[in-house]
Amino acid sequence: LVANSELVRQARDGDRDAYDVLITELVDRLYRISRLILRDFDSSEDAVQEALVRCWRDLPRLRDPDRFDAWLNRILLNAITDEARRRRRFGASLTVLRMEPAQVDGVGALADRDELERVFGRLSIEHRTVVVLHFYLGMTADEAATTIGIPVGTAKSRLHYATEALRAALEAEARRASAGGATA
């Protein structure tokens, strides 16, 4: 979903109605990204709300309206990181979401999904962010690095670490299933 450049220009010039149309179109996408990374209802909503407010506040600084989506992504990721730190600092408990098994998909057994959930939940916010940008938004490591504002090498390193952790989780579950089947 690409934001309408004319709406961005109008909002940049202070048109609140134009901004309202923009965020109504974009809020679902922002919320999904936030939920995937933070794994928590309250935190996800707070991060998106904060991102939308920061976006409105700083919009006049955006020179090129065609860069709005990338710019907003970065604001959202900063808000997500801030929210995660804030929750840690004040000791608020995060309610880790449980996955619901899909009707039909290629992920396989429920045990695989639980294992992915468990490992993904243990990754840091920084690692989860790169995973979501790469596997959900389809960004390359270079694009993810630009979006987050980190060196490309760091993004590649985080992606490699996180992917290997998830791969190990799936393979461990496969071994367990295989052993269980062999003994049955």
Add this chain to the structure above:
Amino acid sequence: MSTRSDLDRSITEWLVSELPDRAPERLLEASRAAIRTTPQRRAWWPAGRVPNMNSNIVRIAAAVAAVAVAGFIGIQLLGAPDPGDQPVPPPSVSPSAEPSAKIVLPTGLQVAGTGWDATAGGLNGRDGSRYDFACPNEPWPPSYSWQPAWWPVWGTDVYTTYSSVCWAAAHGGYIAEGSGAIVTIELRPGLATYESSFRNGVASHSTDNSLRSFVVVSAIALGQD
């Protein structure tokens, strides 16, 4: 052994499989309310860099700022019109010149939000659920008595969930200026109308048709370092 493409597909499918369809309506509602009271920054403000104090841009910016401040003071002296629904640039609740007080929470207490800008907008509990918020002892904005439209509070006794919990507690008399507290609120159903009032030095706004509400139940004094 899974191949790289198998693994990539599995991770992507797993992520997509648990996505929510839509953001909750209350998220947009709370965001709109916050945006209504948020002014935009001027485009000429330097982003993320310390400006060269000898540059012409800084001189021009300083001149514009001086004119803006003079105009603001003039408006205040001449008497500002009732701002009604017009957004007014909010002063900082925590002036940067003042170091933030370090909050000391009672052992084991977990709070749903901290700070004077925290709202109940993100709470998912049922009506009747209670939550604690930490309101640190911070200086109130010096211009509070001049700008009734600034206050981020909607309602009287029963407040919209996008109201600041701490300011609602101050409005209800649970927190005095210069004090901090742990405030307990209780979620309530939304109302068709919310009344405005001026209580305990805090002005609240009227509004209508909020999805959810809260009431302040109690407050206990907050320890500070």
